[in-house]
Amino acid sequence: MSTPVQQSTPAGPNPKTGTGLHVIRLVLGLVGAGIAAYGLLGLPSQLGVAQLVGLLFWLACAVLLHDGLLVPLTSLVGAALNRFTFGLGSSSAAVLRSALMTGAVLTLLTLTLVWAQSVARNTSVLEADYAAHLAWLWLALAIGAAAVIYLLERRTGRRFRRQKTRP
Amino acid sequence: MNRLTDALAAKFASPVRSTRLTVVLGRWLGICFTVCFATGLFSHGLQNPPSWMLFPTRPVGIYQLTQGLHITSGIASIPLLLAKLWSVYPELLKWPPVRSVIHALERGSIALLVASSLVQVVTGLINTYKWYPWPFPFRETHYWLSWVVWGSLLLHIAAKLPLIAGHWRRARRPREAEVTTAAQVRTTAASAGPGGRQPPAVTGRWSRRGFLAAVGVTTGAVVLGTAGQSFAWLSPANFFAPRKMGTGPQGVPVNRTAADAKVGPLAQNPGWKLNISYRGQSRSYTLGELGALPQAEHELPIACVEGWSQTARWRGVRIRDLVQAMGAAPESDLLVTSLEPEGAYRFMSMPAVYTADEQTLVALELNGGVLELDHGYPARIIAPGRPGVLQTKWLQSLEIL
Numbered sequence: 001m002s003t004p005v006q007q008s009t010p011a012g013p014n015p016k017t018g019t020g021l022h023v024i025r026l027v028l029g030l031v032g033a034g035i036a037a038y039g040l041l042g043l044p045s046q047l048g049v050a051q052l053v054g055l056l057f058w059l060a061c062a063v064l065l066h067d068g069l070l071v072p073l074t075s076l077v078g079a080a081l082n083r084f085t086f087g088l089g090s091s092s093a094a095v096l097r098s099a100l101m102t103g104a105v106l107t108l109l110t111l112t113l114v115w116a117q118s119v120a121r122n123t124s125v126l127e128a129d130y131a132a133h134l135a136w137l138w139l140a141l142a143i144g145a146a147a148v149i150y151l152l153e154r155r156t157g158r159r160f161r162r163q164k165t166r167p
Numbered sequence: 168m169n170r171l172t173d174a175l176a177a178k179f180a181s182p183v184r185s186t187r188l189t190v191v192l193g194r195w196l197g198i199c200f201t202v203c204f205a206t207g208l209f210s211h212g213l214q215n216p217p218s219w220m221l222f223p224t225r226p227v228g229i230y231q232l233t234q235g236l237h238i239t240s241g242i243a244s245i246p247l248l249l250a251k252l253w254s255v256y257p258e259l260l261k262w263p264p265v266r267s268v269i270h271a272l273e274r275g276s277i278a279l280l281v282a283s284s285l286v287q288v289v290t291g292l293i294n295t296y297k298w299y300p301w302p303f304p305f306r307e308t309h310y311w312l313s314w315v316v317w318g319s320l321l322l323h324i325a326a327k328l329p330l331i332a333g334h335w336r337r338a339r340r341p342r343e344a345e346v347t348t349a350a351q352v353r354t355t356a357a358s359a360g361p362g363g364r365q366p367p368a369v370t371g372r373w374s375r376r377g378f379l380a381a382v383g384v385t386t387g388a389v390v391l392g393t394a395g396q397s398f399a400w401l402s403p404a405n406f407f408a409p410r411k412m413g414t415g416p417q418g419v420p421v422n423r424t425a426a427d428a429k430v431g432p433l434a435q436n437p438g439w440k441l442n443i444s445y446r447g448q449s450r451s452y453t454l455g456e457l458g459a460l461p462q463a464e465h466e467l468p469i470a471c472v473e474g475w476s477q478t479a480r481w482r483g484v485r486i487r488d489l490v491q492a493m494g495a496a497p498e499s500d501l502l503v504t505s506l507e508p509e510g511a512y513r514f515m516s517m518p519a520v521y522t523a524d525e526q527t528l529v530a531l532e533l534n535g536g537v538l539e540l541d542h543g544y545p546a547r548i549i550a551p552g553r554p555g556v557l558q559t560k561w562l563q564s565l566e567i568l
Contacts, residue, residue, distance in 0.1 A: 021332065025325045032321025036279065039314025046307040054302030055286075062285035063278070070249070071256050078181065082372060094377025102385045105246045106392065109292075109407055116296035116409075125297050125420070126409050133406040137392075 074104075089156050092149040099145035103138055110134040172262040183378045184254050190334040191379060192251040195386075197320065199244040200284075204317045206237035210472060211310055213554055222520045227551035228478070231470035234554070235397025238474025241291050242393050243386050248284055250382040273326050280319035287312050295473045296409045297422070396475040410475035416539040419469065419477045422555060423510075425540045433506040434561045439545050441529070445493040445567035452489075454545045458531060460484045465526045471555035481549045483530035487523055490567055497523040500568040503548060506561040515559045521550040529562065 044052060081097065088096065110130045117126045210233065212220050223229050265271040287309065294305050324331065373381075395405025395412065402412045415421050425431045433439075440451040452460075463485050470476035487497040501517040521527050527550040531538060538544040543560025550558065 021328060025328045028328070029322050029325035032318045032323070032325055033276075034318065036276075036315050036318030036322060039311045039316075039318060042311040042314065043308070046311070047303055051303040051308075055308060058286050058290075058301060058303075059282040062289065063282045066249075066252065066281075066285055067256075067259060071253060074253065075256075085372075090373055090377060094373040094380055097373055097377070098381035098384045101246075101381045102388045105249070105385050105389060106407060109245075109389065109393075112293060113296060113407065113409065116293065116298040119300075120296060120298035125422075127414060128406065128411065130407065137406070 088149065089152065092152045095145050095148045095152065099141040103141050106137055107134060169262045172260045175260045176257040180257065183373065183375050184257070185375060186330055187334045187337065188375050188378065189251065189254045190331055192247060192254055192382065193331070196244055196247040196251050197324070199240040199247060200317060200320055202240040203237055203244065204313055206233040206240070207310075207313050209233050210237065210554060214472075214557065216518065220518075222518050222552070224520060224524050224526075224551045227465075227526060228468045228470070228476075229552045230554055231397070231468040231476040231478075234470055234472060234474055235394070235476060238291075238295060238397060239390055239394045241288060243390050245288050245292065246382060246385045246389055248288060250378075252281065276319050276322050276326070279315065280323050283312050283315045283319065287316050295475075297473065397470075399478070408475070409473075412475075412477055416541050417479075417533050417536060419479050419533065419542060420475055421541045422471055422473070423512075423560070425544075425561070428505075428507045428510060428561065430506050430508070430561045431540065433508075434540060434544055441546055441562055442564040443489055443493055443567070444564065445490075445495050448493070450493065454531070457484055457529065457546065461488065462531075463525070463528060465528065465549075465551075467526060467549050467551055469549070469555050469558055476555075480534050481528055481530040482532040483528040483546070483549075485525060486517075486521075486527045486529055486548070486550075486565075487525065489529065489565065490522055493567055495567045502566040502568060503559045503562065504564045504566070505559050506563045512556050512559065515548070515557050517548070517550070517557075521553065524551060526551045529565075 043055070047055065077100075081093070081100075085093065110133070113126065113130045117130070120126070210230070213222070213230065216222070226232075265274065290301060290305065291309060293300070294309070299305055389407075391401065391404045392407040393405065394408075395401040395403065396408035396410040399412060405411055410420050412420075425434060440453055441457060442449055442451050444450075461484070462482055464480060464482040466478055467481055468476050468478040486501075490497055490499055490501070498519040499522050500519050501522050503515040503517055505513050505515070507513045517527075527548070529546050530543070530549045531546055533539070533542055538547060543562070546562045547560040548558050548562065
């Protein structure tokens with residue numbers, strides 16, 4: 001398979017890249033850089049050295065955790081799903097992955113909630129049983145996805161399925 | 168090294184990824200970030216007003232709406248940001264990492280955008296849980312980072328504008344193949360990749376549209392599961408937000424309890440009086456005297472910076488009546504002091520527009536009962552359209568400026 005690596009910089013002249021677009025880019029870029037610089041210069045006006053170092057640590061950790069852990073992990077899951085297709089069609093695959101994606105993001109959210117609950121309990125905040133809600137959500141996702149996939153696959157029919165080959 | 172990164176990129180390759188996908192996700196995320204930035208600036212302006220600040224008091228739920236949008240669009244941007252970053256992940260593995268000074272600057276600005284966006288949405292979310300597991304002050308950092316995020320976003324849009332413009336609309340495949348310049352061939356071949364076209368229907372794989380649908384479903388689910396803390400009509404689906412409408416004493420959630428504020432004995436002192444001063448003269452009202460004055464009752468929301476809100480029935484004395492009784496104009500700025508011995512919100516400035524508003528109350532009752540201690544007994548401020556932290560509880564004095 002060829003690598004669908006994207007072009008990071010615009011490639012040369014384009015019919016749509018007129019002088020007008022160049023001016024817009026320049027103005028947008030300068031305004032953007034100015035606004036970002038305003039924010040960057042504002043930080044040390046209200047944060048002490050130790051706090052700035054702490055912020056830098058969080059910024060670095062955010063990128064490392066995301067790029068070094070989260071994306072490789074989800075890519076592994078995606079690769080596994082590509083391998084074990086169970087002969088499902090592409091619509092069914094989308095339904096299955098939608099359910100998994102929804103469940104995964106809400107699990108991430110709930111883990112944070114439960115963690116916060118254990119350290120920062122307060123009157124009328126974080127009162128619900130989020131773990132139970134999450135369990136119900138996964139159950140609903142499983143039932144919902146199974147039902148939709150069943151209907152999709154039945155509609156596709158046997159004839160079409162026999163034509164398809166595994167990658 | 169080149170071969171290694173190419174091999175890595177191939178490992179992470181997916182026919183779903185394409186510039187068109189990134190553009191579509193980028194549009195959704197850009198809208199969320201912009202809504203978040205605008206509503207955040209409004210909230211900041213209400214709390215740290217510049218001299219030209221406008222203070223809208225109608226509709227009375229305006230802050231409930233803007234801050235609800237702030238938190239909801241922030242939560243929606245979490246799955247969108249993850250999907251957007253996933254769609255460009257192979258970019259990270261490109262070799263050489265830096266081709267020129269301009270390229271280095273561009274990658275640096277992207278690193279800044281990615282890092283600040285991730286920290287902004289994660290700390291923003293965790294702040295709504297009233298949990299602060301980081302070594303920097305949340306409010307100030309969130310404020311300044313928002314400029315960094317939005318500024319570097321504009322810079323990023325400027326850098327990618329030709330790509331964005333080129334993929335703004337879905338490619339019309341037959342014509343695109345006909346009219347191609349050499350440059351376009353390079354762009355479409357390299358950037359659109361196999362995903363730019365309709366990917367062949369492979370068993371068990373999904374298409375770009377399938378992926379977009381999944382991201383849409385996920386974002387919808389996250390919003391549906393949490394937005395009920397801010398919007399009453401979504402309250403039945405609120406399973407994953409830190410607050411639930413209708414909970415807490417008298418059916419209203421509490422952010423800062425009397426115990427947190429260490430205000431219990433002072434507030435429950437039977438000798439409590441509200442002191443009002445104007446030009447060196449002052450006057451004190453006991454709770455009984457306040458209760459004997461003409462009372463007004465209004466349905467007003469209490470809306471917190473953390474996004475939750477709750478509409479309730481408040482009853483008490485119009486603040487403009489108290490100000491006029493001192494011989495001052497109702498359009499006066501006030502300095503309101505709480506009994507709280509310390510804390511950032513012990514003092515509150517009230518701009519004249521709120522003082523003059525007939526719905527701004529020194530509230531003594533909530534939902535038909537005497538204010539509970541956690542809601543600010545014996546008396547608190549409730550004004551239309553202001554952040555919850557400025558609805559000062561456990562009143563001590565009002566100074567007419």
